[in-house]
Amino acid sequence: METRDILERVKTGEISIDDAESYFKAEPYEDLGFAKLDTHRKIRTGFPEVIYCAGKEDQYLVQIYQKMVEEDGRAFGTRATRHQYDLVKAVLPEAQYDPVGRILKIETKEPEERKGLIAVCTAGTADVPVAEEAAQTAEYFGSRTERIYDVGVSGLHRLLSRVEVIQKANCVIVAAGMEGALASVMGGLVSSPVIAVPTSVGYGASMHGLSALLTMINTCANGVAVVNIDNGYGAGYMATQINRLAERQPDKDQDR
Secondary structure, three states: OOHHHHHHHHHHOOOOHHHHHHHHHOOOOEEOOOOEEOOOHHHHHOOOOOEEOOOOOHHHHHHHHHHHHHHHOEEEEEOOOHHHHHHHHHHOOOOEEEOOOOEEEEEOOOOOOOEEEEEEEEOOHHHHHHHHHHHHHHHHOOEEEEEEOOOOHHHHHHHHOOHHHHHOOOEEEEEEOOOOOHHHHHHOOOOOOEEEEEOOOOOHHHHHHHHHHHHHHOOOOOOEEEOOOOOHHHHHHHHHHHHHHHHHOOOOOOOO
8 A cells, every 4th residue: 555545544533543543653665575675666766566576486486475465456567577477367367468578477456547748669589588577567556658669770661650659758768679770860850868788699799688787878869868778667667757847847848
């Protein structure tokens, strides 16, 4: 339960002051022995804790999902496998899995209306898994997204045909491998921040995304920030922060 929910329920008499006090006195994490779940993270940062599924023991993963759903009615995990999905779904039937973005999530309550706009773009279709991780992260956190895939610089007319839509976004995510040039091009076309995500897509000299990373951090375009290689989650998180700030502005021009 969120702080505001507690206070509203005290105000309406649904819960007593003593019950509310006991909630606030509770430790700001749930100790499972093998993990300490940061149940107060949403109160501090506005975002709940997210589960990084890769490498977790089966029994640990299931218990973490169970506890997070028990606490908040929802849970979101990245880098999940089909095997992990089967394990979680056996215990929590509401579990949903996307094999492309490798997202494993549970939502037992109706999600809030998605607001604002984040454009999620890729240079090629091989970059889509990283872009989906970014897009679904942003959507889970309440942002509206527009997917614009396969608009890399080898066919620039594809990008130019969608510029009008992209320019309306509060933030643009660009996932690109090979040499990563799309982020620089995008930076010269939009007024909103661009979050560049180098992907480990490319031939030998791409060095598993290092070439794209170096291109992006050396861009001459302004307003481009770069996250780590294949870090779609980080891009989706930061884009949501930007999107939320933009939506708070009372005089924001929706038609820019």
